[in-house]
């Protein structure tokens with residue numbers, strides 16, 4: 051019964067969004083920006099709202115966008131095939147670039163699995179999984195939808211391989227939690243290395259996923275549902 055109710059809520063929200071009404075859940079309204087032009091307008095008023103292409107901002111970045119392939123926990127491809135650009139808002143992008151510079155001195159680089167994620171993908175996650183332990187509820191929108199959350203690990207610049215971490219990406223077991231101690235010393239020290247550099251640069255850790263970090267003051271940023279292909283066109287137009 052609860053599952054049926056949840057599905058009904060999701061459909062209701064989608065219908066409301068489709069007809070341009072803000073979804074209102076628990077008295078809080080969720081504004082979703084659908085148009086690249088709206089984002090450009092907001093960015094002109096407040097430059098911190100702008101999305102930044104991580105490949106150009108972050109030195110030595112490796113992108114492994116799992117949702118652009120079937121190699122993810124859903125087994126379904128959710129991003130355009132061959133999607134190879136990833137974005138964060140200006141301030142978290144700059145902080146990630148600074149973290150990369152600090153890691154460079156240790157021969158390490160940043161390996162990103164995901165960052166900005168269009169809201170409609172979060173809705174699809176919910177339709178497939180429907181469990182808040184694993185996916186964000188569409189009534190709230192996620193840090194990824196706001197362009198302020200990043201899923202990442204570290205890699206060794208000499209070998210090009212990822213460091214030995216507690217789990218794989220999107221492993222929802224207890225061993226992915228911060229503070230989980232039944233691990234090798236190496237896994238714990240690598241997890242801590244990532245945590246220290248991210249926190250030093252202003253990110254906040256997520257207790258149940260060692261790979262997920264987010265930027266504070268999420269409320270300053272709207273939930274975005276701009277598809278990757280439109281975003282690319284818009285950013286190019288803004289640069290010109």
Ligand SMILES: [Zn+2]
Nearest residue numbers: 199200201262
């Ligand atoms: Zn995440």
